[in-house]
Amino acid sequence: MSKVYAGRYTAQPDQDVTVFLIGMRINKVHRPDKWVPVVNAMPRMLKHLVTHPDAGLLGFHNWFGRTTLLLSYWQSSQHLRRFASDNEAPHAEAWRAFRRNVGDDGIVGIWHETYDVPAQNLEVVYGNMPRFGLGKATAQVPVGRGSHTAKQRINRLRDTTSAVG
Structure with missing residues (x-):
């Protein structure tokens, strides 16, 4: 069980952050031949990212269900894109396998959203x-x-960055 930090805390990143949400939705539960390989691809990618910190992943959280969600934080969107297109990393092959085995048949849905967030925001x-x-x-x-x-927290970061620039 994780230690609970009693009281109120905030994050103090020292850089801009890329927030990446990715997930899948099992549209046809009776077709595990299509969705199990998709489910199994993500742990391989996360293991790779954790063992290769230079790839740029800062941290992540997972939620599982018919629709899954992975919330992740990256050093930059460039790091994320580099990982996604790196033929030596596990994403490129997983994406090719998805396109080849699932494609547009509607059995498994996938999605992602990327947000580049300046530290002052x-x-x-x-x-x-x-x-x-x-x-x-x-x-x-x-x-x-x-x-x-919330106003103080966001203004504190804005005041710090505007004083520099």
Whole structure:
């Protein structure tokens, strides 16, 4: 069981972050021959990314069900695209296998969304939670002076970046 951090915390990333959501939906449960290989592809990719930190993955969380969701944080969208197109990494072959074995037959749905988020636009808070999300992927710090409200947290980062630029 993960340690719960009592109280309120926020994330303190020192850089812009790319948030990548990806998942699949089993549209025809009675066709495991189509969806099991898709389910099995993601753990191989995550293992590769965890053992190759230079690929740019900062952290991730998974949720499973008929529709699955993987929330991940990346150093940049360039890192994400480089991983996706790297023939030495497990994604390219998994994508080719999906196109070859599933294609557009409607049995398995896949989706992803990518968001490049400048550090000055990030605002997060965690209350009575284990380390999670961006706070787990980067740095988690207690909410303190000047960071009690969402407006204060986002303005604090904006003030810091506007003073530099």
